[in-house]
Amino acid sequence: MADYSSLRKKNLLLAKRLVRESVNPDLFIINAVNNAEELQRVQNNLAKRLREWYSLYFPELDKKIQDHEEYITHVLKGDKHKLLKEWKVDECMGSELDKKELEGIRHLAESIRGLYEEEKRLVEYLEKTMKAYSPNLNTLAGAVIGAKLLRGAGSLRKLAMMRSSTIQLIGAEKALFRHIKTGAKPPKYGHLLQHPLVQRAKKDDRGRMARALADKIFVAVRIDYFKGEYKGDELLKEVEVKLR
């Protein structure tokens, strides 16, 4: 049996070096956007919990404010009697709680507010990084959607090698494979559905809009990857024309 101990040493050193060298901006962006999504998930879950809990005290507020962040600022205002007047509730269904019980609710509300701040910081970071790393994609898709596309592809290089029809469907893999496997309806958009331009289009036009947008994103990403000039605004205008 040959002695492989020197070969092993060499391989360990080499593997460590290669792992170290594999770190790149793509990974920063992917981790940041993963974290942002996770934060959103936790915010929503905790906010639901908070609504349930605070409703023991002031049930009417739950129905009056849909937005979680706004709801939290109201909870943190404290005294419900002022809130009652503000929202014109005459007969409150909630029971009176003492300070001790309210304290727990307030703490929860504060933590959730902290999570919202964390997410905002993260999105700011994403915007800055995306603007420096792939300015054209950032203008066309926006920082968060751009980052999600990048994550779906794996790296900017891989995204730049994709055709536009593939870009259009990043984020719709489940529906796509269901379509291929069983012949169900093909998806029209993945992450691009969240894009304001697609959102603003009429429902029947959304597929068309996503296709046009994917087209221009395709161009933008290639410019970014091959370090071309900034053309984001022109490209965006070319898509906006289609919105009618």
Add this chain to the structure above:
Amino acid sequence: MMQQVKKFNVYERERDRRLLFTKNLTPGKSFFAEMLLKDRGAEYRAWDVSRSKLGAGIKKGASQIGIKEGDAVLYLGASHGFTPSYVSDMVGRDGFVFCLDFAPRVVRDLVFVCEERENMAPILADANQPESYKELVPAEVDVVFQDVAQKNQLGIFLKNCDSYLKTGGFGLLALKARSVDVTKKPREIFERVRKELEKHPGMTVVDYRDLYPFEKDHALFICKKK
């Protein structure tokens, strides 16, 4: 009561339907939160076969796996090193496992396992390009094991067997039918792969196991190089 499975360095107990055991090379250490247990003086590491295609193949009654004490194994698609750590138990102190994967993220975990086990080495390289790692592995190995879930996994396997497998050595291929073609029936793909393996000069298929219910749409092919 531990009982040896055939002539392999693998053991089983009657009551564990999803577990195999190997003798632990690094007594007292477990790497993936697996159970360690003592039986007549030796320490065994539990091997959850629903996490390992090789283990599933053995549980499904593979007649031969080709991995013996003292073998040098080239393991393609090592990932975090779960199955490779058991292969390393099987080949023992005189054997060696070269663990290859091309994703830096999993090699990061793999390095930690390899540092603890003296008969394993991590390699970050693409199995599709056997020339690229010819200086990192010996010219001939006794066993090539592959589990890569790529579209051209058969091509990768044959290339590596041609380059590195010694005559009389074993090639083990864990095939994921869904990676080859999602639209075809897994059975058809298994049949086709089997025919192509037989057609390849120097290869004979010794055994083949569908890994259901441990893995869906996967099969383990055991080949020998003539």
